[in-house]
Amino acid sequence: MHLIQASSRFLKFAIQKPSGTRFQILNRLIRNPISGFERVYSTAAATMGTVETDVELLRKSVIEKQNIVEKQGDEVRALKASKASKEAIENAINQLKELKLELQSVSKELQSRLSEDSGGAMSKEAFRQAVNNTLERRLFYIPSFKIYRGVAGLYDYGPPGCAVKANVIAFWRQHYVLEENMLEVDCPCVTPEVVLKASGHVDKFxxxxxxxxxxxxxxxxxxxxxxxxxxxxxxxxxxxxxxxxxxxxxxxxxxxxxxxxxxxxxxxxxxxxxxxxxxxxxxxxxxLMFATSIGPSGLSPGYLRPETAQGIFVNFKDLYYYNGNKLPFAAAQIGQAFRNEISPRQGLLRVREFTLAEIEHFVNPDDKSHPKFKNVADLEFFLYSREEQMALKSPIKIRLGEAVAKGTINNETLGYFIGRTYLFLTALGIHKERLRFRQHLQNEMAHYAADCWDAEIECSYGWVECVGLADRSAYDLKAHTEKSAVPLVAHETYPEPREVEKLVITPAKRELGLAFKKNQKMIVEALEAMSEAEAMELKAHLESEGKAPFQVCTLGQTVTLTKDMVSISKEIKKEHQRVFTPSVIEPSFGVGRIIYCLYEHCFYTRPSKAGDEQYNVFSFPPLLAPIKCTVFPLVQNEKYEVTAQLISKSLTGAGISHKIDITGTSIGKRYARTDELGVPFAITVDSETSVTIRERDSKEQIRVSVEEVASVVKEVTEGQSTWGDVLWRYPTHTTNTADD
Known part of the structure; x- marks a missing residue:
């Protein structure tokens, strides 16, 4: 019995180890089943004990370094107060920065050790559970129709979740639509069946x-x-x-x-x-599409759109005209899409209704260069090319310009959007080391695609596709042209007329009508739709034998044509312009997936000063934070509350989202509550003339006059200055009030 219990404990330990270590442990056990087991298990127990000790040591180290940072901060304040030399103050500040970096490093190491996956999924699940519990408790999102036990794959965004989503979308518009002068459209969610039949969704989605x-x-x-x-x-x-x-x-x-x-x-x-x-x-x-009908008769079938792209493609002709009949240009759309997932799971990562932000960049298929590619060519990040994947190698960090020059990325325009996507995601707060661009394998690629990459973000679920970037060639516009009979094409005017050899197919409609009667029209259309290779093969067959079999797809049968039924030739003609179907580069952003990965990347816990409690923090960049600052009267005092209202009015005038908290709880607990919401700055009213501003992650405070507080918060939240900039300009503040 003792051996059985020990074996069970041993197997649980071994399973948590990386695969190579598992095999080493197993081999030792097989070579000497009894003594080998005892040695291995004693090592396992010692190792597990060491892990726990390391975590405790890291906790103590964080607390010690927090105290050292606070002492050095006091030293900087003392030097400023005594009007010491500029050199002495700068040396003290530099030392403070080094100590903060050390503290940050140890804190991250502690968080990593608490949430890392040491071979088993439990630690990742525990981290994920902590994130999701916080998100639901603070109403970032909740299951839809919760009082009716909810519906799988449907979620509601609460107040802070709505604010985060709105901030992400606003930044997306600024980063893409405004920067690239895109044409934004807003199309219906209900789509007629004929549109999705042409795109292939009815048959293949x-x-x-x-x-x-x-x-x-x-x-x-x-x-x-x-x-x-x-x-x-x-x-x-x-x-x-x-x-x-x-x-x-x-x-x-x-x-x-x-x-x-x-x-x-x-x-x-x-x-x-x-x-x-x-x-x-x-x-x-x-x-996966939700079927519906349009109108009361039920005779006009439709679907809730599975993507927003088709609304852009069917409007290409009007958008091209609006853009002055010039290429390249891009159209963008943000909106809801719907997919009736079979078994939704993984929370916000796989849902039945979600927000997409999609771009269709139309370009001449013969020229996919981009005038602004040089602006991103020197970016360096992880690419996981097809070759690395097939060789079971790891992603490599490479300069974007080099990847395009080598042909790893098909063209400059696709490379440009990959670079811009990297800048977008990292500006939101995605960790650079946990972001990669993975190239689709050949078996993943659509037959018409020239190249496809996914921006993948690592979270507790593994690597998650959040952005798709594809060169879709001319497939979509050609498909809608064929189905609608409306040419979705562009024109290129030549400086001088050009002589070109053109294929001329002339069906003899009289002879075809006599021979095939009511099927004549479909045969004529099939003849005119032939490719050059098909036409020349038919011509050769007719000339050598006088007749030839001809497959008519719309009839679903093969007919026999004779030499007098069609004329096929090549002629030299002068052309003043070229008519062609543009290619499209498509970046497609899953907004909900990006937001969930941001939640995980921004979430961490930190110990209280006593070290006996852990506080949750979302370290959202000010750009993303649902609330930019909070206003706290230090104590319940009418004068302080009047001052808080004046500050609130100035913040509103500056367009800064904020919240006033006049509850009687301690200032430390109020700080902890807002840190958990990801609020980057807290304004504490402790006099009628000046206030303190506390920064969430460093917990540093500066003292600012009431008249200046709104402008200081505005310049930092809008990125005009950093916290380090204002820290230098304003006197730092220390308090005896417990903070966290």
């Missing part, structure tokens, strides 16, 4: 689904297989190298498995329904 054969519960088939493979690779210590390679291969080709192949793998691995362990049905396609 599907996921493979399986059902619990007893309860009818539905699951995404590829998710079940993916979870099974990952779980086996992470937790099964006895997998052979051959089985490991097999599971990795399944994960690599998962996206291209047919329904039959997916079903065969599910049966082979004995995968059952996660909730009931009941057998599953064979996979079958499920269209």
């Amino acid at each position: 599907t996921d493979l689904m399986v059902k619990d054969e007893k309860t009818g519960m539905c699951y995404r088939a590829d998710h079940l297989l993916k979870d099974y493979c990952k779980d086996k690779l992470e937790k099964d210590l006895l997998l052979s190298p051959e089985k490991v390679n097999e599971l990795k291969q399944v994960l690599a080709v998962l996206d291209e498995l047919s329904a039959e192949a997916l079903g065969a793998k599910i049966k082979e691995y004995g995968i059952t329904a996660p909730d009931t362990k009941n057998p599953l049905s064979d996979p079958y396609p499920f269209n």
